[in-house]
Amino acid sequence: MKKFKFEYRITLAYLFLGGVWIIFSDKLLYLIIDNANLLTEIQTYKGWFFVFVTALIFYIFLKKHLNLLRYTEQELILSKEKAEKSEKSYKDVVETSSDLITVVDGQGKILFVNHASNKFYGLSPNECIGMRTFDFVHPEDKDYTQSKFEELINSKNNNFYFENRQINKSGEISDTEWNLHIERKGTEIIKITSIGRDITRQNSTQQELIKAKEKAEQADRLKSAFLANMSHEIRTPMNGILGFSELLKTPNLSGEQQQNYIRVIEKSGKRMLNIINDIVDISKIEAGLMKLDLKESNINEQVEYIYTFFKPEVEAKGMQLFLKKTLPSKEVIIKTDREKLFAILTNLVKNAIKYSNKGVIEFGYEKKEGYIEFFVKDMGIGIPKERQQAVFERFIQADIEDTMARQGAGLGLSITKAYVEMLGGKIWVESEEGIGSTFYFTLPYNVELKVKMNTKEIDVTSNSENHIKNLKILIAEDDETSEMLLSLNVSEFSNEIITAITGKEAIEACQNNPNIDLVLMDIQMPEVNGFEAARQIRKFNKDVIIIAQTAYGLAGDREKSLDAGCNDYISKPINKSKLESLIQKYFQKPQTVN
Template sequence: MNIRDIKISKQLIFVFAISLFFVMVMGWVAYNQSLKLHEKTVSMYCHPFAVERALSMLKSDIVSLHRDMKDLSLVTNETEMGVELDWIKWWKEEGYKHILIVGRQYLGPRCDVDSLRQGFDSLCYVCDETIELMRSGKKTEVLNSTKTFGIVGYKVEEVLAKLQVVNDFAIKKGDDYFKESQQLNKSLNIQLIILVVLVLLFSIVIYLILLRNIRKPIFELTYATKKFQQGDLDAHSSYESKNEFGVLSASFNTMIDYINAQNKENIKRAEELGFVKGKAEQSELINEELRKVNSELNQALKKAEESERLKSAFLANMSHEIRTPMSGILGFTDLLKSPNLTGEEQQAYIRIIKNSGNRMLNIINDIINISKIESGINEVNITSTNINEQMEALCAFFMPETERKGLKLIVKKTLFEKEAVIKTDKDKIFAILTNLVKNAIKFTEEGIIEIGYEKKDTCLEFLVKDTGVGIPLEQREMIFERFRQGSESLSRNYEGAGLGLSISKAYVEMLGGKIWVESELEKGSGFYFKIPYLIDNDVVAKDKDIQNEMNIQPQIKCLKVLIAEDDETTEALIKIHISEYCKTVLIANTGVEAVKLCKNNPDIDLILMDIKMPEMSGYEATRQIRQFNKEVIIFAQTAYALKGDREKALDAGCNDYLAKPFNLDLFSELMRKYFSK
């Protein structure tokens, strides 16, 4: 039978069986040789190695016995003599134990072991006689007996000589075993090499046979297929065989014949229907394109209309939100002019003006923040952040407002000490929580507001829950969009620009997290967001004593201050705020004037440098001042609060940075930092 007529599956089974046979043969040879190597190894361990180790220990016992016999002649009392006799007894027992091991494992002449045992017996007998002399008080004879050339020393040398005979035989036996192991290893290597060569030769032969029986039909079929693909409709496979490839080749040829017959029939029909079909398909394609374009235009129109409606609603709401606190500021400012006001009324009006100013500042900050996010200039500043301190600050900040409204504020903290210190953007976390708590207070008339966090796997999950009005299901997704505040009816009932949640969502995503809401109408809402939990391993626990010292208000000397400011209102406000720290105040309305005053007054302690001034900017003025005065403290105080403004001020030579509007608490903190005694 021709090999090419044998089925491929049977050929592969045959090859597998032969390969398995060779593997089993190689495994049997390897096992047999490894068994022999194991036996040699066991023999080496049980005789040469065990005997040599026992002889080494016996030699140590004999030397120690001789040493203690010498020490026996030097004892001065019964106690010392008792100790030495115990050691001599111990070394005798150890010696007999090791001689017993040698007797069991030694493969040489038994007379060698008997001679060694007799020599050790003789040594022990001499030692016993010497001990009796010592007990009789004959120290001089004991001393002479235990010397190297005395009777004990002679017996020691005699035993060591017999020990060496046994040891030499053990070493020789070990060398013999080693040579036999090498020969066995060489034999194993030769056998394995022969088997590997046979397997390689067999594999090459089988490979060539299979390659010929498989590659040729595949080549024939591939060649015929390519010719047919290139347009040769009469391409046929010339391979013939009774195996699977022969069947495949015959099926391929039959398929080609069938396709040719169908093609001829289809060509005939296509000639009759081609024109009509072509027109119909072209019309259908045009209609499909038109439907697609119309759908896209309708979607774009809806988005544009919705965007325009949202922006119009936002601008109307923003106009209302800005005008309301502005009306409060201007109205109560006019009322303060009345000479008939009591002190209590004046303080009440001032509080209203301050609250209105803070409200308008919050709106402006929201607009600036959303503008930064839209422009892509808001960056993440990763620092070491204590989450518990954030929670405490948040609670302290909102506690007065919740108490005024009759709400209960609950704070939940689950991490302690170093676990609560993580690497994240401290300002953004505080901004997110602030926006969420503001919303909770705004939409809750009674009940509780709960803020907190907990660690879940590799994330930190924050929550802000309230018992307020709740959010309808259909509005829970859109509340995170720009300019949204739930339904428009809510925006009319509650103050706010509708930007807080969209800012929070953007900040959470910048920190690599996710934000979502769970709510039930008339029962309240829960806002959740999670961020990666990146613990700060470099954090060091704060010393409480140092912290207490920091809380003590330091004394600040009266300073000479230069205010570089071109706006009269801001200048007057700053002058009032810093009056408690100053003995002398100098005013400069331009950058050039600031440099000149600083040159003429080298004893100036502090410069409050506005950045945007006529003639010369605050940056340039600072650089020029630093050329002749490196010691004076300079605070940049400016309305610039965008990306990189702080860095520009510090690079120009400023010691620190104050953003307008003027914050007295922050200014006081900087004064304590740079001028406390």
């Protein structure tokens, strides 16, 4: 329109100026020139002059206008190129973005999706176009998403955020977050641009962190409770030991009273030792130091021993103990760790006794395909369903808020589970609260039968004719109480006892007394430890019997002792019978039985 107006202006200006020029120039010429020929000639020149000036004016105006048009056209071309370049950059950003970018119309139909969206949904661009965004929403989230969409439409706010779950073509479910922007024309929605992000891993990590935090808090709470419970569990038997030790000092006690007090002290000591052993065992397991000692084991012998051992305790509570064994004697030998199998069964039977006050306790085994399934069944208080997995966790018995907790450190079942898994089995419990519990565990049925040779048995039991009496014994022990106890225990075997309180003194004692028969070597000694002392002694005395003794009780102590040159190993607290058996092993002449 502006172009035509400009042309009109030029034309009107030309008509006006041309008319003015013709009319006024002719009148002027008529007034000043009388000669007709001259007037005609001048009018001719005037006409040419008018044409020339008009052409010049037209040229100037047209050139200016054309230059303006060319400049405008050039600007339009440049603007178009910039717009195309910008649009291409925008498309590149959108297509290469890892975010899920989608454009839909007011009805939720997809107008555009970027490459990330295609990949996320497992569809091609052509498949996506025309579909509704709700087609990808998880069925359980459709109502929620619909309400959010309606809230967005009815809201005056053009920006919105929400989260939901999406399902792709393969049926995979992903957690997603969305930022939406609405373009409106009045009350009508033109399009909605949404930028989404897969937050499945983020949510999973967040949930893991929450669980880890809860687990850490629970572990902290249980460990605190465990420490409090351990204080109680150690102080209680210590109370019995110290209290009845004090009572033993009372004058004029009868022999029966003394024996009763001694039995209480012994029982309290064993209880405290069990607690310490549990702590040591769980420490070994956590440190990966617990090792297996796989040997041929007679299952029937082990379960029969446990039955005989616990039968009086069960009957003392007014209950009955039953044993079920199904394998004949020729099939009961399997390769396993005897000590750990014994510990597993002992823990489970003790547990059944602890939580039962009536009825029957039954334990035993059945042979299944490729494995043996052991069980311990009681008619005790039972375990609620929500606690049935937790009972195998460490410290769970130590929870001071647990009204079901009874005497114990809460490590027995945890140790039992670890042992079962080390032996290649699994453990579980079936229980009903108020009815009772049955603990099951499996072990591989590894049968390795060997032909037994008809060998003569060695009788190492002492008798009056072959009693050991004249040993020269060195006790290397820095603890005065332990040294005194050892001296009393070996006094019947010795004619002379030498003591050393450091490793260095032990070495010197052996150098000065080459006729020493036996060295009881404490591993933890001042100046020179027991291992090193044994090595030094072996350099000049290959024959002396060295028995290592330690309060550590850790895996590998026996091997370290033997590597250092010791003949054998015994752990504290030292059992007199075990110590006597070791001495008889090395110093008593064997009696053969025909």
